[in-house]
Amino acid sequence: MIQEKEKQKPNIIVFFTDQQRWDTTGVHDNPLGLTPNYDRMAQNGTHVYNSFTCQPVCGPARSCLQTGMYATQSGCYRNGISLPEGSKTLAHYFREHGFRTGYIGKWHLAGQDPVPESERGGYEYWLASNVLEYSSDAYDTVMYNNEMKAVKLPGYRVDAVTDAAIRYIDDNQNDPFFLFVSYLEPHHQNHLDNYPAPLGYNRQNIGNWMPPDLAALGGSAAQHLPGYYGMVRKLDEALGRLMDSLRSLNLLENTIILFTSDHGNHFKTRNAEYKRSCHDSSIRVPTALVGPGFNGGGRIHELVSLIDLPPTLLDAAGIPVPAQMQGHSILPLCRKSGPDTDWDKEIFVQISEDKVARAIRTERWKYSVTAKERNGWHDSGSDVYEEEFLYDLHADPYELDNLIGVEWYQQITEQLRERLLQRMERAGETRPVINASPVRTSAIDRRVEIHELRDHTINWKYQQ
Template sequence: MTPSASPSGPATSTRRPNVLVFFTDQQRWDTTGLHGNPLGLTPVLDRLAAEGVSVDRSFTCQPVCAPSRASLQTGQYPTTTGVFRNGLPLPRDTPSLARSFRDAGYATGYIGKWHLAGDHTSGPVPEEDRAGYDHWLAANLLEFTSDAYETTLYDGSGAPHRFGGYRADALGTAAIDFIDRDRDRDRPFFLFLSFLEPHHQNSRDDYPAPTGYRDRYATPWVPSDLAALGGGNWAEHLPGYYGMVRRLDEVLGRVVSALERRGELDETVILFTSDHGCHFKTRNDEYKRSVHDASLRVPTVLRGPGLWGGVRLPELVSHVDLPPTLLRAAGVPVPPEMQGRSLLPLLHGGHGGDGGHDGHNGHGGDRDDAEWPQEVLFQISESEVGRGLRTDRWKYAATAPGADAWNDPRAERYQDAYLYDLHSDPDELINLVADPAYENVLEELRRRLVRRIVDSGEPRPTVTAHEPAPKAVSEDTV
């Protein structure tokens, strides 16, 4: 890819832009050069950011696959969609990106990992479970229908298509075929390209990079949180993980080149983001599902019409904000059910209002004069039932004692569980939740959390102070 956009962007077209989502799986924000990784893993993404917009502080709504994917398809929080954990299907009548773009005349396509058809299938996805996409080449659980060099995807008729070569390359080739296919040049496309990389290969708990790529990073740069925590399995898996990230960037370069060759690069809105991060078993016994930035924070870059200038956006941004941003950038109406807000006003001198959609719950209202929220709300499931806020300075979360983290989507009562001062402790190593010196901070954060929970559409819960676990009574004291 060669840079082609001027600081103010290329001349505008009267046709609506194409929209391409390049979606990775389990990719930390600090794998990218634009966030300080020194290994040169993402030169193409870094160039897109230099021409477009880097959402520097971008966070998933929930750090696990299906809930975060549901949010990206709908602009809604996981508990609003009903997909609050893995294994649950996206409701078939939910307003979605694909339906909005299709209704606006777009050719819509989905390629890769879906993970929103529930547990009834790992492979073919019934048409009614595809959220409105027309062109289809995907698997519900790509981790179980593929390996690094063996990939099976299913078309709209449910027929399998088997690909040789590295898995990310196969998906990239399928995307280029979609871009290059004969179509009305006056009809734009919306393509959602969803990878498994750099997620681990479930069948053997490994990070299978392309042949030779693991060796390139045999002595890897280690993020400071992993180095400080110790434990986990990052020492074993970072080389492969980085190799997977490097190959993803090369695939991104191929896709961008295909758009450039067709003369459509500057007429295409590109979003690069990931569903969640990865803490390499340093925070719990797997890779995500924790309140820490290693799980929540992801790289997010936008480029295209209305998204130029090499902007480093400082605001705290949630995944629910990305779907309305894509729709607004394409001039497509945002469904009132979407709970996020477009980023475009932030780039054009506004506060983040979206002219007719409420900033939190999508129930309507004038928010042109509303300030951008000073925190993002996140939800936790599967490991514990939790709700939390990420502000500029604080990471705060409350959990529900005794709740069933697999079956309970929410709770009536939460209690303080985590408090980190991100200014003095960016790696979230010291949990201050039981320190009485921070009671005033906790009191304010509790109020803000309750307000954001209600704004997200959930019933008002009770959030109480941390209660230490009772001390064990020994026989000597009885």
């Protein structure tokens, strides 16, 4: 009886990519055909159409996904900070409920490489590097095993990591398992500042479609998109291989697969690097789930944060969601027949390292503030912020016209300011002061009409 009950538990696999924009996928209207496996997964399972990170930096985003807490709560508000001793991760919760646990790929939550057992977040099986972009290259994959010994894996890096994941699945097919597979791609190779796709994969994308924000702003997109797209295509092939291995072992129907990414990529259009900004190019990511509880879930239009995914995975496995997790399971959204009026109407984003900033994104609006007197490497937050960005995403979906301070938008700005303050408090931050931007006129004759402001206010009050 006990063995039969154990077999009924679903396996869980997290397929985690690094720095992948949402609009690399066909279900988000990318016309290049890069992601047929992901697209099929989203169409047959549950597609989280409006999915966002809660921290557009590698380490902090990973801390949120492992602990279910905002980065300022876990203490990992920037890269280079290890998970504090005693932190409970997804691995701990799954192990407590009879799952085997494994981690393969990039970790970025320890203080050294190889990562000692005490800094592995409770995972039993380990084949990983703390900072994979430093221990490996596109065709030189080196990670470290449970004994902290270097293991060189053959093939292009995506294939090498996928091969390791398939071996783990095969070795653990008789027990329920939680496997976290963390790819580096389509992140750039740091020491070369390039996007090394498999040989030949970048040529198919030269001169092809470019997202409108990159077409308008330039950045490094013309140089880097071909390689970036080639990496995305290779990742999608890896997803297909992983699902084929599950199918061949008769595990596919009882395995939940979550595909998501830590943050996006703005290709140096918003600042001097790739991700640390409030813009959708930095914070919007592809997310889909398939398997028990998610098959036939359709397209979810509610705004979902990375912070919501840890409780979702536990909920789907029948594990109680701990009180310290700050997100909400999306399983109820998969079972509904219409919009969920109780779901949060905005997502909250913390931004660190090159600045200390906070933002909210609603279905229509983007509002962001920054702490000008703070250093994002040394400071996790501030008691004073200045308004920096306001975008009307209905009129300006690619965030090309910053409306902060424009006189016609003062009422909506006041409402968004209060909503941001409330979200900061809910995340465990002390309520700061946000100084309003000086009022200015706009050269563009655009304004919020009375009925739009009234409808927006009603919707927000209904949420409360």
